[in-house]
Each structure stands twice: as C-alpha cells, then as structure tokens.
Amino acid sequence: MLPKLDPLLHSELRLAIMSILAGVEEADFNYLKEQTGATSGNLSVQIDKLAEAGYIAVEKGFKGKKPCTTCRITPTGTEAFRNYVKALKRYISAGK
Amino acid sequence: MEQNKEMTAQESLSLITETLNSSRKEITRRSAKYYILWGTLLTVFSLIIYFLWKSTDKAAWNCLWFAMPVIGYLVAWVGLGKKQEERVSNDVSRITSGIWSTFGIFACAVAAFTIIFSHVHVGTDNIGGAVRALIALGSLTGEIVLIFGLAESACGVALKNWVMKIAGFVTGIGGLCSYYITGASHDQMLIFTFAGLVLVATGLIVKHQYK
Numbered sequence: 001m002l003p004k005l006d007p008l009l010h011s012e013l014r015l016a017i018m019s020i021l022a023g024v025e026e027a028d029f030n031y032l033k034e035q036t037g038a039t040s041g042n043l044s045v046q047i048d049k050l051a052e053a054g055y056i057a058v059e060k061g062f063k064g065k066k067p068c069t070t071c072r073i074t075p076t077g078t079e080a081f082r083n084y085v086k087a088l089k090r091y092i093s094a095g096k
Numbered sequence: 097m098e099q100n101k102e103m104t105a106q107e108s109l110s111l112i113t114e115t116l117n118s119s120r121k122e123i124t125r126r127s128a129k130y131y132i133l134w135g136t137l138l139t140v141f142s143l144i145i146y147f148l149w150k151s152t153d154k155a156a157w158n159c160l161w162f163a164m165p166v167i168g169y170l171v172a173w174v175g176l177g178k179k180q181e182e183r184v185s186n187d188v189s190r191i192t193s194g195i196w197s198t199f200g201i202f203a204c205a206v207a208a209f210t211i212i213f214s215h216v217h218v219g220t221d222n223i224g225g226a227v228r229a230l231i232a233l234g235s236l237t238g239e240i241v242l243i244f245g246l247a248e249s250a251c252g253v254a255l256k257n258w259v260m261k262i263a264g265f266v267t268g269i270g271g272l273c274s275y276y277i278t279g280a281s282h283d284q285m286l287i288f289t290f291a292g293l294v295l296v297a298t299g300l301i302v303k304h305q306y307k
Contacts, residue, residue: 025187089109
C-alpha cells in the first residue's frame, strides 16, 4: 500500500518554500518571494501554515529600519520533507 | 505559483529538484559581486603601489596594503550590503566566506610577523628597523599570491565551479613563478594586478554563467 502524501507539503507553493529552505541555512522573506514568484500575501499565509505545523521557524526582526522575516527549516520539517520525498519516489516507482 | 494546484508525484519531485538547483545557482551568482569588488581593489591598490614604488624607489609604499581590507569591508558593508535585501545563506556560502576570511587572517598575520621579526633581527645592524621590515614585507609576494590562489581554488571546489578552480591555480602557481622571475622589485606588484584581474574576470564569468 502506498503511503499517504503529507497534505501540508503537497501544495506547489508550500513545497517550493520547503525545498528552498531544505537547501539553505536560512532565507529571508524577500528571497523566498523572489524565488517562488508568489505574492506577499499568499507567501505570508503559507509560511504561517508551515510554521504552525512546526516545519519551519520564523524569526521576525529588523534590518536597519526595515522589518525582516527570516525562515529556517526545523528538524521536524526536515523529517517531514524527507518522508515526503520518499513517498513520492514510491508513487513514481509504483506507477512504472 | 499557486498553493492549491494539484500536482502529480513526478511534478512534485521535479519542483523539488528545480528549486534546490535554482537556489544553489542563485547563491553562487550572488558571490560574484564580492569577487568583482575584491578583484577591483586588488588591481587598483597594486597599480598604485607599483607606480609609487617605481617612481620613488621606496618599498615603504607596501604599507598601503593595510588600507585595502579597511576600504573593502567598508564598501561591502555600505554599498553591497544595503542592496542585498534578500538574505540567504547555506553551507557552501558559509564555507567560501570562511575560506576568504582565513586567507585574510593568514595574509595579515604573515605580514605582521614579518615586520615584528625583521625588526627584532635588526639589532645592531646599520640599516633602520622600519626600513628592513618594509623590505621584508615586499618579499612576501610569492607566499601571499600562493595562498591567494589556493583560497580561490578551494572556493571553486566548494562551489563546484571549474572557472574558479583553474583561475586559482593559474594565479597561485603562475604568480609564484613570476615572483621568482621578477624578484623583490616593484615589478612584483604586477603579479597582484594580474591576480586582481583574474578575480574580476572570475566574478564576471560566474555572474554570466548563472544569469
């Protein structure tokens, strides 16, 4: 039986956010926005959802006078991301 | 990018691969501006020292090197830092930053210890301690250009970039050979000019590669 795909990660934008954060130590909001091409509002909502699930840690601060939101993947997020990739591979090999 | 788009397993996996690759390329591309900055400074400083040393025949102008890191960090902090509103770092960017910091520390430490020890040795010599120290400082070109090339090649290994690997080798080994040919004269400054130009070219190539 094929494993169920994590619904939180099985969304284009949230998966893109997690993929970016899986490859970097940390990234700020503007970088995520630039890389995903998402709108600020949409990106903000998805970041909040991932943070609520404990997949990412969000740190809000200031860089000079400008507000700055920095995100990093948590160990829970890394584990969930790893399991999601494993599940995807099983889906693909089952489909062949 | 939509959050509710239905994706197949293959599409999801492709998205992950593409995003990871794109992020790595972006970080490499961003490092290019620092290569251009430090390469430009190295070229300008070496040419200034070359012309001053040549026209006055005084190796003391080597002291100007100590101003280069001050100006470089100031420009990086004020100029490039402000523009860099999107902050991102990964293991590779941390390693390359560590490599250049280590190079900076080694270069400054070697220069500082050369001044100290040449001053200690001067003792009863007729030659002035400060003059001797500056002459000794001028004889460091070979060693410094070698570790400079090593640092650049090591960054190429970390960033998986063959241009940097080759440029580092050419600068380090080529610079050392040139030093033995030119000897401790003002001409050795042109080795640093060459190293600076290679660094600028590396930055421009990397920037173009990941456009």
